[in-house]
Amino acid sequence: MSLSPSSPVPLYHQVATQLEQAIASGQLPKGAMLPNELDLAQSWGVSRPTARRAIQQLVDRGLLVRRRGVGTQVVAAQIRRQSALTSLYEEIIEAHRTPGTRVIELTEHPCDEQVAELLELAPGSPVVHLHRVRLADGEPMAIMKNWLRPEAAGGLNAAELEGNGLYRLLHDRQVRPRVADRVIGACAASRQQAKVLGIGVGAPLVTVDVVIRDERGTCFDLGRHVYDASRYTIETRTVQH
């Protein structure tokens, strides 16, 4: 294991990353027991708290399981990327399909009451409204509507949205999502939705309403997204502490 103590990336994170790779590569197969903390810390050349922190990171993600008095065990080689706050755009790429976007609308206009309340703006303040259709391999897959605080979305244009995920672009503008609240449900496709997605009226859709906050705790994005249920599912992993 090769660590750079002077690197800006923390030691515990370097350790965790390499440990994760050892699991993903099968070098540490499912069911394998790890050495104890002191041995690991010594072999990594770090203190016990630092070693613990690295291990804990993988425990929190469900890759390792620990039991007091027993030891640390590898649960699964599976390395599901925590879909987290990443955009659908990246998910499509990871599935080795070609993402695409059609921008239907990108306007700035006064917001209604409901949007104002959630974005913590005065009613009637200007907000950026974005309406997209997301494609995978050229076929429509999702209808995505977003309402953004203008200071976050300023200067966005349709051209760059066609080639990048929204969050990628916001990231470049120093807008970083931190907390995402989602409400996931289902509904039947309306006539309009069915037409856009190329499916039948009444076909099942997965709906996701999302509220995104930045590191200051202020909400800068509301999303109302619907997905063709035959083409998309949401995968989550929860770990009990």
Next chain:
Amino acid sequence: MSLSPSSPVPLYHQVATQLEQAIASGQLPKGAMLPNELDLAQSWGVSRPTARRAIQQLVDRGLLVRRRGVGTQVVAAQIRRQSALTSLYEEIIEAHRTPGTRVIELTEHPCDEQVAELLELAPGSPVVHLHRVRLADGEPMAIMKNWLRPEAAGGLNAAELEGNGLYRLLHDRQVRPRVADRVIGACAASRQQAKVLGIGVGAPLVTVDVVIRDERGTCFDLGRHVYDASRYTIETRTVQH
């Protein structure tokens, strides 16, 4: 703040709990800045690492936000219970509705190949199959099918399942869920599903496939659940690190 150093519940958790209550009660309103770590640690009578750990716990749940060089701020008074691994039974109670269960089937029989692989059993090994309809205020809300390892579900009977959530009963048998992988999607109600749920054929359903592992990393439960989308949504909170 009153702490019991000799209590079996860790200090950092006692602190976190009381801090959470202060936020929930509005004593620390949304947007409020907390004192710095050293002051907090001193006022709580704990060391800085312990204070940090308590704070971090709330940061991970999205209640607090921290910025280096700036401070710690309350994000939201909202205290969404992380639906986590809890059963629908508890969720219904929290919504102040009356839960109910109809046990349709509770049998032990040889499993098919797919179930065997996921439960890590030899094909044809006996598994417990459970088929329930969940009610809220007497109205059907979800159809839940589960396949359980017999050593986990041994001795379950229909009577106790009518009055308790499955996980409550497993908990009493020392079976504790640790990692849950969920795949969430949507589908249209079949004729049979529609009849059971009292909705129209083709009505949208939320589907959840779940794989539950215990602290040893072994999978002891598979679930295939469908919910009436007009009555149920899934709420999640994700925090980016």
Next chain:
DNA sequence: CAGTGGTCTAGACCACCTT
């Protein structure tokens, strides 16, 4: 520049599990 949170270390004690 002063103040904040982020990282890292060293060592102590304890609760728990296995044998």
Next chain:
DNA sequence: AGGTGGTCTAGACCACTGA
């Protein structure tokens, strides 16, 4: 009894923010 992970402490240094 011996080994494991879980908790807690004390103190040091650093990176970042804002005035």
